[in-house]
Amino acid sequence: MLQRRFAWVLKKSQSHPEFNLTSNVYEHDKLGSKLIHLDKADTHKAFAVMFRTTPNDDTGVAHCLEHIALCGSQKYPVRDPFMKMLSRSLNSYMNAWTGSDFTMYPFSTQNSKDFSNLLSVYLDASFFPLLSYQDFLQEAWRVEFVNDKLQYKGVVFNEMKGRASDPNEYLIHNIMKESLPGTCYENNSGGDPLSIPNLKYTDLQNFHKNFYHPSNSTFFFYGDMDIKKCMDELEVNALDKFEKININTQVGIAKKISTKDQIVLKVPPDAVPTNPNKPCKYAKTYVCNDISEDPYTTFLLGIMSTALFDSQDSPMYKSLLESELGSDYVQGYGYDFSIRQGTFTIGLNGISEKDDKKVEEAIIKTLQKVVETGFDKTLLESALHQCEIRNKEAKENYGLMLISSMIPFTLHSQDPLIPLKLNEFVDTLRAQLAKNEPVFQELITKYLLENTNYVRILTVPDSEFVSGLNDKETKSLLEIQEKLTGESSIKINEEAKELLLVQNKEQNVDLLPTLKVEDIEKKSKSVKYSQETVIGGMPVKYIIQPTNGISYLRLKTNIYDLPIELRRLLPMYRRLINSLGTEKHPYNEFDIIKDLRTISGVASSYTCKSENETIDRHSEQFVMKIAFLDRNIDHAFDILTEFLTQLRFDEHEHITNLIQRSVKRRTEDLLDSGTSYGSSLATSSLTSAANSYESLDILKHDCNLSSQLMNTTSGPKILDDILSKLKQIHSFILNKSHLEFLVHTSEEKNQDLISEKLSFLENSLKTTYSNFEIPRPPFEYPKFDPFVYQTYFKLPIQVNYIVEAFIGTHFDSEDYPALKVLCEIMSMKSLLKEVREKGGAYGAGARVDSSSGTIVLSSFRDPNTLKTFNAFEKSIKEFCEGRFVDRDIDEGKLGVFSKLDKPVAVYDKGVGRFLYKIDQEMKQRYRERLIAVSREKIVEVAKKYLEEPLKKGMSSKVIFGKEEVEEKELKNAGWKVEVPIDVISNK
Structure with a gap:
């Protein structure tokens, strides 16, 4: 029997005990809107509104609208309320997503008042945006005179211009375009930079009118909330202002692919071709099932994809990667059910142009062999185990993760809750496998071997690709300029001036809802160890929390005194170890065992962090983590x-x-x-922590290593030396005096069992390594003397990544909280306007890097270079002169607290204390100082940490940018211009 709640009719209610939630699906009886409430006892609430948005050209109208809808609305006529709410709330996530066939506006927060505030802003932005012409010019595209020549500008234009240089993205778009003819997937929903200037302002307005309507929408709510109250807010803030319209945005079925000829696609070259003799990519994509018809088949194809590719014992891994036909799978490989028709892609990066037929033959032979012999049972069990883990593991934003998994089924099927049917599907498959039914043999035969609806693409790098795009852009601009009259030239200049006036106009942000500093929790939340013990001389800490029956064990060890000759190989060691075999099992068998009994084997990382009391010293630690279902404790410790x-x-x-x-x-x-690379390099010149493992230096080292290994004469000798050093690192790490463990588990009874297993582990390590119980001698790291970089790295891209870094301070410093607030305000009040809105960069911001003790100002996908550094200096000057108001300070504090109190995954709780010795007293002291930050303190730290270093020339500046740069201008300004990595060859 249907139940009524206001204008909503409850269509379906179902309990999902394996997910600890109840799903309720409603339909609006007037408008036809859908509402899905995932009712779970979780204070971390999430919301999203989704529209099906199917583009019919490459102008990127859906992407542009996503940006412009967030630039002000009827109720909140404030420029970019979305960005301004980042510092007026305690949100744990705010964003907007444009997909191939949808647009979604999601957010999450733990604060109930904040949830209502954000819901109001999101609803008004979605349904009642201003869509002003100036916002269109800023966000989508425009032309402006620069030195008497026209240039294209616009945030989306610059973003997509940057993406056009990426060979992987270009291939993925063309796979979709060629494999799904006659559908919206032929078009680039993000926008082709050569087509974006064809988008008219009226096209954008009409697109919003046609697609952003409640009759074409689905609302998602997740968490512990009063859904009745939420429905009320939907009505009052949006829905009662609409009448139902008949709208059909359903995506159609693609036409059959008409030709089987291989497509040769010219693409931008890789940034650094690791093997010039194998620069190509090959992809074969099959069009498979309609996901709206049989969700069980969709589930099976996903499991089949995991079994075929994702283990070192998988058939495709053995035939395509171990054979050295290519260097890696193509991006987007495997089964993709994110769109109406699932596709299955098999392909390789790093092949020679003449090897495409060898790859094709290897693919067919591999599939035929699987049909003949079936999958190894252990391989299938491990695929099912990993599937179970993915859906069971409670990650930091579980609600939005669950909502995102429902997108394709909400768009294209009658049942949006298909992701919650996992156990049902697993049980059905196990029953079929128990009867020896040839489930996957039939799938491979039907959807791959006998499927004639496929496309084959071979990419060939074209060194002229980017310059060709630039030539087309220049030609387009010249054509516009040639047609200009005096009147139209004046109009372009007037529009630029008007846009600048609008960008500089003070905004009444008081119109926006906001939390106040007094709404913030005054006390720092603590995570207590349930038990602290010592096992065989090794400290062990336990944290008991609800973990959905999964236990997590971390091992940390001090690597501060790792010998200098081993240090540069540590990052490679970390990348390799989870893919190696053992004396008992070859790597492919060990990979399967790990997937069958753990969550992805043994993950590892290393941390370099300035000490909490000073940035003159730092700690370095290597961390290993293994996670497993509680029922697999015995197996997991055998594996470890x-x-x-x-x-x-x-x-x-x-x-x-x-x-x-x-x-x-x-x-x-x-x-x-x-x-990322620019920030790493710039900060590495300023503090010892940042200098320890600088990422570009590591990449250069590894590229050189890779090149040397290709040399048939010297390669084997070099490899022997590498392997010897990797073994030394492994032995060095496992020193008892530096080992410490942290365990997250859900039940007290697990503690005794895990302690017993750790005791056995300690004994095994003692008998294996002669140095295990020998304390390492004290080590004093050399004193670090700061210096600066001012370097431009040229890349085959069309936009720039810009970084400026300054020496900051340590976590427990009285200045640290004020620096955090300063950077938050600087990002939202100044850099957003100067670098993003005026400069056309996709994003810009300032942050304090607590690990390295540095301050980083940066922009990305930025059309400018030196102009952006001028904007950085202008921003610094504003804050040193105190040109900000008390409201800015409050918003800055809220922005910092939203990150500080952001929910973390259960397995990450207490990790700061374990790794970095940030205890409860220190956290509370930081919190109190943060609340107390004053205007005077912000001005003080702005002068001390930004203005004074600028005057002394003690800021590091790094650009990763386009090849076509004014080298003379840069060199005159003191810049060093180089390429980031020398091209690797087979010399």
């Missing part, structure tokens, strides 16, 4: 013991392949990681 005591460093060919693939992946990421 085998991993720590029997790891093999003599698998020469395998380790060589792993190194090559690691380097390939990271160099490909270089094009889109300029801010």
Whole structure:
């Protein structure tokens, strides 16, 4: 029987005990809107409103609208209320997503008042945006005169111009375009930079009118909330102002692919071609099932994808990667059900142009073999185990994770709750496998081997690709300029002036709802150890919290005194160890065992952090983490013991392949990681913590290593030396005097069992390593003397990543909280306006890096270079002169507290205390100082840490940017211009 709640009809209610929640699906009886409430006893609440937005061209109208809708609304006519709410709330997440066929506006928070505030802003932005012409010019695109020449500008234009340089993104877009003809997926929903200037302002307005309507929307609510009250807010703030419209935005089925000829696609070159003899990519994409018809088949294809690819014992891994046909799978490989028709992509990076047929043959032979013999049962069990873990593990924003998993089914099927049917699907599959039904053989035959609806693409790098795009852009601008009349030229200049006036106009942000500093919890939340003990001389801490039946064990060890000859190999050691075999099991078998009994084996990381009392010293620690279902404690400790005591460093060919693939992946990421690498390099010149493992230096070292291993003469000798050093690092790390453990588990009874297992582990380590019980001698790290960088790194990209770094202070300093507030205000009040709105960068901000003890100002996907550094200096001057108001301080504090109190995953609670010795007293002291931050203190730290170093030339400046730079201008300004990494060859 249907139940009524206001204008909403409850269509379906169901309990999901395995997820500890109840789902309720409603439909609005007047408008036809859908509402899904995932009712769970979780104070971390989440919301999202989603529209199906299907583009019919490459102008990026959906992407532009996502930006412009957040630039002010009827109730909140404030420029960019979305960004301004970041510092007026305690949100744990705020964003907007544009997909191939949808646009979604999600947020989450733990504060009930904050939830209502954000809901009001989001609803008004979605349904009643101002969509002003000036916002269109700023966010989408415009032309402006620069030195008497026209230039395209606009935030979305610059973002997509940057993405156009990425060969992986270009390939993925073309796979979708070629495999799904006749659908919206042929079009670039983000926008092609050559087509974005075809978007008219009226097109944007009409797109909003047609698609951003309640009749084309779904509302998601997650968490412990009064859904009745939320429904009331939806009505009052949005829905009662609409009438139902007949709108059909359903995505159609693609036409059959008409040709089987291989497509040769010219693409931008990789940032650093790790092997110039193998610069190509090959992808074969099959169009599979309609996800709206049979969700069980969708589930099966996902499991099949995991079994085929994701283990070192997987069939595709063996035939495609171990054979060295290519360096790695193509991005987007495997089964994709994010759109109406699922697709299955198999392909490789790093192949030679003539090897495409070999790759095709290897794919077919591998699939035929699986059909003939079936999957190994252990491989399937491990795939099912990993599937169970992914859905069971309570990560830091579980609500939004769950909502995002429902997107394709909400858009394209009658049942949005399909992701909650996991156990049902698993039980059905296990029953079929128990009867020896050829489930996956039939799937491979139907959707891959006998499926003629596929596309094959071979990419060939074109060194002229980026310059060709620039030439087309220049030609387009010249055509516009040639057609200009005196009147239209005046109009362009007037629009630029008007936009600048609007950008500079003071905003009445008091119109926006806000939390107040007094709404903030005054006391710091503490996580107490349930037990602290010592096992075999090794300290062990336990934290008991609800973990959905999963236990997490961390091992940390001090590596501050790691010998200098081993230090540069530590990052490579971390990347390799979880992929190696043992004396008992070869790497492929050990990989399966880990996937079957743990969550992805043994994860590892290293941390370098300035001490809490000074930035002149720092700590360095190596951390290993293993996670497992409570029922697998015995198996997990067997795996951990085998991993720590029997790891093999003599698998020469395998380790060589792993190194090559690691380097390939990271160099490909270089094009889109300029801010990360720039920040690492700039800060590395300022403090010892940042200098320890600088990421660009590590990448250069590993690229050189990869190049040397290709040399058939010297390669084997170099590899022997590497393997010997990796083994030394492993032994060095496992020193009893530096080992400490942290365990998160859900039940007290697990403590005794885990303690017993740790005792056995200690005994195994003692008998394996002769130096295990020998304390390492005291070590004093050399004194670090700061210096500065001023370097421009040229890359084949069309926009820039800009960083300026300053020496900051340590965590327990009285200045540290004021610096945090300063950077928060600087980001929202100044850099957002100067660098993003006026300069056209996709984003900009200031932050305090607590690990390195530095302050970082940065922008990304930025069309400017030196102009942005001028904007940084202008911002610093404003704050040194006190040009901000008390409201800015309150908002800055809220922004800092929203990050400080952001929910963390259960397995990360207490980690700050364990790794960095940030105790409860120190946390509370920081919190009190943060609340007490004053105007005078902000001005003081702005002068001390930013203005004074600027005058002394003690800030580091780094740009990762486009190749077409004015080198003379930069060099005159004292810049060093170089490429980030020398091209690797087979010399």
